[in-house]
Amino acid sequence: MRLLRKIAFPVSLVYAMVVYLRNFFYDKGWFKSISFQVPTVCVGNLSVGGTGKTPMIEYILRLFEEHHKVAVLSRGYRRKTKGFLLADEQSTVLELGDEPFQIHSKFNMVTVAVDEDRQNGIVTLVRKINPDLILLDDAFQHRKVKATLSILLTTFSNLYVNDWYLPTGELRDGKKEARRAQIIIVTKCPSSITEEKKQSIVNAIKPRDYQQVLFSTLKYNEFLVGSNNRILLSSLQGKRFSLVTGIANPQPLLDYLITVNSTFEHFQFADHHSFSENDIESFSKNGCIVTTEKDFTKLKGRCKNLFYLEVRHEFLGKGNESIEKAIKNIMSEFRSSS
Known part of the structure; x- marks a missing residue:
């Protein structure tokens, strides 16, 4: 497998160029990103998966589901349906996709919807249920929507700063796109991680002034x-x-x-x-x-x-407080402006 990935390096250069041009067009405004009049939190990554997005969505839901009307919007990867679909008691895993169905099965007070068109999904959710907060599952690359708060996940064993583009590496987006996140979480850390190791990771990530780097373990x-x-x-x-x-x-x-x-x-x-x-x-x-x-x-x-x-x-340090505070802040800003 490693040999095949090395052989595919020229393909990864083509992929990298396509990714760069797409992001360049969005940055220049030639492709449009839309903000919405509802707090939206994007949880995503730069790689092809395995960073713990669904457990992180569930973590946030546990913080807010009791006192707020929360909705989760996913594209519903590999589902057998198309368009917008709101989960109900009759929904199946084939209709929603495995991860949205898992969330729907566990969180009875949360609205779960799927739509490959995130813009349409948000508009429809606002019209149907008017949520206080929408969590966008795996939407970091979906730049048609400009989330209010973006949370980027990267694993301890394969930091995005050390990775490369598909198919040679695991990256599906450019490393520089991490700048669009306000919070970067290093997931799947050993629980015994030292402060020195944390600092070395922070030094490698080189967060900007507006970014927090947090650490979590499973x-x-x-x-x-x-x-x-x-x-x-x-x-x-x-x-x-x-x-x-x-x-x-x-x-x-x-x-x-x-x-x-x-x-x-x-x-x-x-x-x-x-x-x-x-x-x-x-x-x-x-x-x-x-x-x-x-x-x-x-x-x-x-x-x-x-x-x-x-x-x-499970956050190592004050990650719990940081996540909750950041989301409460954006919700408060929306309430005060409405």
């Missing part, structure tokens, strides 16, 4: 959650189970399971994989199946002894 639950029950992860010690992942970067999950002495056979699939009956037959042989929450939405009801391991972002 916190896994001690329980495995099934359709009708939950069990302690520790109850599987000494038992071999199937680990099924269809996410961009399963390595942190593998590392965690190894540290808690789990014994498993890993069945790794591409991000947003649609599981076939042959897939299910292959990983059902070990009795218990452990998967990610996103993959659980697509496998639920299709195989027995299926559980997922919930994961959350």
Whole structure:
């Protein structure tokens, strides 16, 4: 794979030029970006995935869902529908896409919508429910919308400043585009990260005066959650189970399971994989199946002894206060101007 990526370097130069020209046209105003009269928070990255966008969306929802009318807008990657769709009790994972369906299933007080046209999605949400806040999932490259606040995620193990363009690297956007973010979060850090290491990362990122750099780690639950029950992860010690992942970067999950002495056979699939009956037959042989929450939405009801391991972002330092304050500030500014 590494050899193929090196061979594809000329292709990455062409891709880089296309990305540069597109952003140049937006910067010059030849392509239009539109702001809206509702607070919008974009959560995204510069790479192709695996930075923890969905857990970050969920993190923000937990901060604001109780006292504010919050909506989440996603394009609904690989869904079987088109146009604007508002999630309801009858919605399925095929209609919404795996990540929006996951959010819809967990947050009953939150409006979840999908639309590949983010401008139309925002206009429709304002007309239908008039939310206090709209979270734009994976919309950093969607420059037709100028978000009120942009949060950029990058992983500890693969900082965007050290990466390169597709297909040689993982970048789908230019490194300089990080300047459009007000908050940069380094995700999936080891919980033991030192202040010296944090500072070296800040020095590499070189944030501008208006930017904050925050650090977070992944916190896994001690329980495995099934359709009708939950069990302690520790109850599987000494038992071999199937680990099924269809996410961009399963390595942190593998590392965690190894540290808690789990014994498993890993069945790794591409991000947003649609599981076939042959897939299910292959990983059902070990009795218990452990998967990610996103993959659980697509496998639920299709195989027995299926559980997922919930994961959350946990900030190292005062990240929690910084995120909450930044979003409250933009909401306050909108209220005072209306």
